[in-house]
Amino acid sequence: MINNYYRPETLADALALKKQHGDEAAWLAGGSRLNRGSFEHAATTLISLEKLGLKGIEVKDGSLEIGAMVTLQQLIESTETSEELKAVFAQIFNRNIRNQSTLGGEIAAANGRCEVMPGLIAAGAHVVLADDSVFSVEEYLQAEDKALILKVVVPANLKALKIRKITNSAAAEPILAAAVARKADDTWGIALSGVAEKPVRLRDAEALVGESQLAEGKIEQLQKVVSDSIKPVSDFRASAEYRSSVSGVVVVRLVDECAPISKSQ
Amino acid sequence: MSISFTLNGAPRTVQVEPGKNVQTLLRELGFNSVRDSDDGWGFAGSDTILLDGVAVNATMLIVGQLEDREVVTAESLNVYGQLSAVQSALIDAGAVQSGYNDPAVALVLTDLLQRNPAADRAEVTDALSGIFLRESAYEQVFTAVEIAKERMVNPEHVADVNPEFNKVFDRDMRFVGKASRKVDATRTLKAEKAFVEDFVPADACHLKMLRSPHAHAYISKLDTSKAEAMPGVVAVLSYKNAPDVYYTPGGQTAPEPSPLDRRLFGQKMRHFGDRVAAVVAETPEIAEAALKLIEVEFEVLKPILDVDEAAAEGAPIVHKGLISYSAGAPDDLDEQNADVDPRDGRIHFNFPFGGEPRKNIAAKGHGSIGDIDKGFAEADVILERTYESKQAQQCPPEPHLCLTYMEGDRLVIRAATQVPWHVRRQIANIIGVKQNKVHVIKERLGGGFGSKQDILVEDVCSFATHLTGRTVYFRHTREEEFIATSSRHVAKMDIKLGARKDGTITAIEVDYRFNTGPYGNHALTVPSNAPALSLPLYRCENVKFEITTYYSNIVPTGAYQGYGGPKGNFAMQMILAEMAAELGIDHLDMIQKNRVHEGDELTLLGKVGEGKMPSKIPSASSCALEGILDRGAETLGWGTPKAEDPTKPHIKIGRGVATMKQKSGIADIDQANATVKLTSDGTLICHSGGADLGAGLDTVVTKLVGEVLLSELNDIHVISGDTDHCLFDKGAYASSGTCFSGNAAKLAAEDLRDQILKVAAERLGEPVEQVELVFPATVKGQTGTISFAEIAHFAESGTGCGMLQGKGCFTTPEFAFPYGANFVEVAVDTETGEVELLKFHALLDCGTPINPELALGQVYGASIRAIGHSLSECIKYDEEGRVVNANFADYGTPSLGDLPKDFRAELVASNDQIGPYGGKSVSEIGVNAAAPAIASAIHDACGVWIREWNITPEKVLRALGRL
Structure with missing residues (x-):
């Protein structure tokens, strides 16, 4: 009430x-x-x-600054948003929902299966809060007491941002969603949702991929690092075993899309 | 709080609580288009409005959010007496079925085309991504968009919808086989009062149900006194004050071939969500609050969740009540009743059909032809397999709902039912009045698919009104739809197939084990249709089957489109595909070699009844399978190279096919009646007993009457499904609408035609053999003509013969079987297990399609529902038998994003002698072949057989040995 x-x-x-x-x-x-x-x-x-404003979308200092009250659909329709980032917001299939859902609200909801979060985390997005503090999206999602989000800042100079989700049906929350970003400095961002209570960033996998261009011989190692980095649970959507197995497959594919895996060794 | 906003262009200020739901507010303000399918979970979009120009869901807004904003509803499109370009296009394309969510579609498409008059398919898909069309599966909406684009430029543009049908089905008929507007589409598309929810008065009481949190339990304590004492509470209903009457929720012809094992309220809880008690209160909020005051304690029992548990030695017994029979009681009845637990109530059988409640058996059956041992002895190869299906839900966009009130000493039931006459009979029995004291009015249905064949809300709502004298409204939440309505039976099938090396089938033996859940509605008839709708698709002289239906504690099952067909056909088609692979024979060749042909006697069907054996052996009197299989192979490219991408070796492409059949009503059991009367100006009113559940039966009836009486369709009005004003019809199930209700209307029209000709001949002074009907509504003799209006005027005069009215009653000992096939191409990701439907071609022989464009919509809709149960849809439980995914999205309901890439429905002609003008049923059959077609395509792609639907990515990956 x-x-x-x-x-x-x-x-x-x-x-x-x-x-x-x-x-x-x-x-x-x-x-x-x-x-x-x-x-x-x-x-x-x-x-x-x-009435607080918080509805701006602008590129500033090499980043896309997004007011917390901007809806996902407005981001898709904005000329300021890159095609790869648009694809992140379009992961929510339902346009009615995208018309209503704000980026700030979606982050604040901290849903562990949210399709959008992996893209933001992988891209290295951060939030600016009402108490002037700044957190990465990943940190914000993990935190307990959180101030109001005013703004979301996404680095705009990514070399690549690739996403993928696996779901039982288009409008269902995904079994898992993944994103891999190759950043301007050739560091990597890798994140998953659906594999833990909150979306997670896979730092070990990022480090492995960042060592050098990924060669074919390292694929199994990367898959294992991904699997070892998550502790999924079973639910009615899929078993933990499935999530664990497929997460590695999906991450490898996204890495390959960002920077083709060398087939020479 | 005062909230000001703009509503459809006009300023509006309301005084409401700011947290009030916007959908509730708009409905209260009279905007019927803002419906609700999902209780604010944002899946269905029935509640779509434009807020500041963008589509959102009203149920997910509070009124405070409207302040200073602009709201537009689908009513904004309405101009009295006219249709907008988008509205008329949707109707002409055949996209409107129930019409429940279609106002939202019209609103969104209008907005899209105003912003972008050249919107392409991807943009249309995106715009409609928030709207759920369970009935028609979207495909014809894309056609409608193209028509609307033209009409926005040229309002006079005439749609050329499916012109090929006008050629294929041209049998020199004026209306039958020709496209025409669905007679109720304008009303529902404009969101005029049409559905039960549109007639609920402001002072109606609301009924809310307290449901069991346990799958299997006894109520050990129930104290409703605090709830009863709450101001605004009118009554609390429970097993303590409910009538001691047992019935089956199944709306079937009496005597029902289902155990009468349900009481309004019982002391035994048999499923998660079973009824504990109900509160009737003056507002929904009071009813909800009162539910929380009911004190209840349970003695929790171990739940049974599948047939193996039900059949196990020492299994908990779901029904331990007193067993009785109307006729044919078994000799050991006293022995069976030795361990009665009075808390279980009673269980009654109208006649014996194998029920053994103490073994958790609700029904049994069997049948055979030939010599099964000889058949297997003749086989070169014998395969034995087990196939399983899971539990699917019908998911009508409109939930079950009911409005009841008293008119004097008569009970009026405004219902969304497929079976008005069965509702009247059952309710009269439950509340203890005679049938002339009950008036059932079937309103428009927002989807049924079989689920509204069962009496699931009318019973308790009627009792509440009869007990209190108050108007009562009972509407299921979406969660209640998933946990407390009749879903698809679950089946486990052991099948054995023998074949010669050349592919000839020599023997088929099947053991069907069905899980009916807590109650036995349809416990005999759904399983009986598993063999009946699958085995006769193939010629085989030696066939044997057994059926056992078990009680359990899963949520209820009942009738769902296809009935036993999807399960039985999964087993039959799959083992045939496996045998073809075993023998190295092309799957389609294997089907062709063994399939049924037109004219075949279907001997096995003489051994399968639905509580009564057929009086004669049915035959495939019409069957277009030959044309269907040829056409399907052509459109799919069967045998042509597959377009696999060498850079993606993990993506494997495969093709599959499965045939299917259904019936068109039940011979010797079903009956339909109708009258057609000539009004004073020569127009016609047909009273049809048929229950149009949104699929277009009233349009079928209109066209058949028009065809017989050569009258303009606009001059024919159909009143249907009203038990006071129409004649008996068994209802809309068993695919009977076109064949039974349609034929009754046709017979009534023919009866009236004969009367018209007789009177006309007298007026013209000519022998009746000399006069004939000519279009429009005229009788022509050799000496002159006389119009229907003139005939009516004479008939009603002081010297006339009396008002002319024709009557038709249709029964038959014959069956009219529609046939069809699904051809499928899939891409399987062998590393993730995902299955993508590249092509899904559904081909159907429905005889002469009375409404070809609506028939196509039926095929598309059935196909996507079957794709759903094949791939994504499944009711899931925890270990205690509680449903864990009782909402559309978690359950896996397909939406626009799940359509096959290349999705086609085609009709292939045959000429049937039973149905009206050769028409057969079209809607149910389409769900029967998707699962085996998809599963065999998966095998063709990656070499694994998935023998259980629904086929999830995880099941595929496990079958591939990657987990």
């Missing part, structure tokens, strides 16, 4: 309202997560972010 609904026009007012209502209040962005399933959440006060 929502007893209070606020639409503050300044960030200061918004933060004051949150302080006033404490845990009984929730931030309301697009509402695609918060309102889902007939509003089955505990909040009795909602603080809308609608």
Whole structure:
């Protein structure tokens, strides 16, 4: 039951309202997560972010800066967004949802199966919070007490960003989703969702791939590193064994798409 | 709180709680188009609105979010007396079936084409990606878009929909076999009041159900006093005050061939989600709150989840109630009743059909022809395999719902049912009144697919109204749809096939074990249709089968399109494919060598009844399988090189095929009636007992009446499915609509035609043999003509013969079998197990399609539902028998993103003698072949047989030995 609904026009007012209502209040962005399933959440006060601005999309200092209230569909339609990043946001099949879902809200929801998060983590995206702190998306997802997201910053000078998800049907949450980014400095970002409570970054795999151009002989090693880096659980979508096995396959393919694996050895 | 926004161009201010659901608000404001299929989970898009110009789901918004914003609903497209370019295009393309979600489609497409008049297929797909079309599977929407594009430029543009059918099915008929607008499409597309939910008055009470958290348990304590004392609560229903009447939820002809094992409320919980108690209250919020005040404790029992557990020695018994029979009680009945537990209630059999409740057996059956031992002795190769199916849900976009109220001493039931007359009979029995005190009004259905053949909400809703005198509305949530309605039976089938080296089948033996779940609705008839709808597809002189249906504690099963067909056909087609591979014979050649031919006597079907054996041996009186298989091989490119990419060696391409059959109603059991009356101006009103569940039966009836009486379709009005105003019809199931309800209407029209000719002949002063009907609505003699209007005027005059009305009753000892095949090409990723449908071609012989464009929609829809149960759809349980994926997305319902890349439906002609103008059924058959066609294509691709559907990526990878 929502007893209070606020639409503050300044960030200061918004933060004051949150302080006033404490845990009984929730931030309301697009509402695609918060309102889902007939509003089955505990909040009795909602603080809308609608009037706070937070809707800009601009390239700044080699990065794409995205206001937290920008929807996934707006990002897909923006001329500022790269094609590879558009593909990340289009991972959510349903356009109605993409029209409602904001990037800030999607990150704040911290859904472990979210199709979008691996792309953001692999790309090295970070969030700027209302308390002026800055966290990588990965760190933010793992954190417990989190301030309001104002902005999401995605490096725009990636050499490549490739994504893949495996799902039982188009509109279902995926069994797993993966993303691999090759960055401007030839370091790598590799991330998965669906294999843990929260989306995860695979640093060991990144290091292995970053050592040198991946050769065919290292494929099995990479697959093993990927499998060893995750601890998936079984659910009705698939077994942990399946997730573990296929994660490696998918990551290798994405690495190959970013920088073709050498077939010479 | 005051919220101001713009609604369809007009400013609007509402005083509401800011957290109120926007869909609820818009419905209360009278905007029927904003429907709800998924309780705010964002899957179905029934609730699509435009918010500041973009499509979103209203159920996922709170009213506070509307402040200062612009809302547009599908009603914005409506102009009285006219259709917009998109609306008319959707109807002309045959894309509108139930019409439940189609206003949302029209809204989204209109928005898209206004932004981008040249939108391509990918853009249309993206725009519609949030809308669920379970019935028609989208394909014809793409045709509609092309028509709409033309009409936006030229409003007079005439759609040339499927012109090839006008050639193929041209049998010198005016309406039959020709495209025409679905008679109810405008009403539903414009979101006029059409569905049960549109008629709920503001003062209706709401019924909410407390459901069992356990799959198998006794209620050991139930205290409803606090709920009863809550202000606004009208009644609390439970086993303590429910009628002590046992019935089957299955809406079947009486005496039902199903155990009467269900009471409104019982003390025994037999499945997760079984009824504990219901609250009837003045608002849904009060009802929900009162449910939480009910104190209940359980004695939890071990659940049975599959047939092996059910059959095991010492298994828990699902039904330990007192067993009784109307006739034919077994000699050991007293022995069976020795261990009755009164908490289990009772279980009654109208007649014996093999039920042994103490062995968890709900029904048994068997049949054979020839000499099975001799058949296997003649075989060069014998294969024995086990195939399994999993539990699929019908997923109609409109959930089960019901509105009941009293009119004097009569109970009125506004229902979304496929079986109005069975509802009337059953409800009268349950609440203890005579049938003339019950009036069932079937409203438009937002999808049924068999699930609305069962009486799952009408019973408790009717009882609540009869008990309290109040108007009561009961609507399932989507979760309740998954855990408390009748889904597809689960089957485990051991099949043995013998064949000679040349591929000739010599013997087939099958042991079918079906899992009916907690109650035995359709426990005999669904399994009986497994052999009936599969084995006669192939010629074999030596056949034997046994059927055993077990009770268990999975969520309920019942009728789902295809009935026993998809399961039985999976076993038959798969073992044939495996035998072809074993013998080194091309799969299609193997089918051709053994398949049924037109005119074949189907001896085995003389041994399979649905509670009653056929009075004569059926035959394949019409069968276009030859043309179907030739055409399918051509369109798929059977035998041509596969386009495998050498740079992707892990992607393997394979092709598969499977045939299928169905029937068109049940001979000697089903009956349909209709009347057609001549109104004062010569127009016609048909009262059809048939229950149009969205598939177009009312349009079939309209066209048949028009064809007989040579009248404009606009001059024919059909009233159907109303038990007060129409004559008995057994209902819309067993693929009977066109053949039975259609033939009844045709007979009624012919009866009226004879009366018209007689009166006309008298008025013209000519012998009746000398006069004939001519279009439109005129009788022509040698001396002159007389219009229907003139005839009606005379008939109703003080010296006339009385109002003219024709009556038709259709029964038959004959069967009309439709045939078909699915041809499939898949790409299997051998490293992930993913299966991509590159091609899915569904070819069908439905005789003469009365509505060809609607028939195609039936085929597309059935195909995608079958693709669903083959690949992604499955109700999943935890170890305690609780359903863990009771929503559309988690369950795996296919949406637009799951369509095959090349998806085709084609009709192949045959001329049947039973159905009206050669028409046979079309909707159900289409679900029967997808699973074996896909599974055999997977084998062709990568060499593994997946013998269990649904076929997940994980199952494929396990079969490949990679896990």
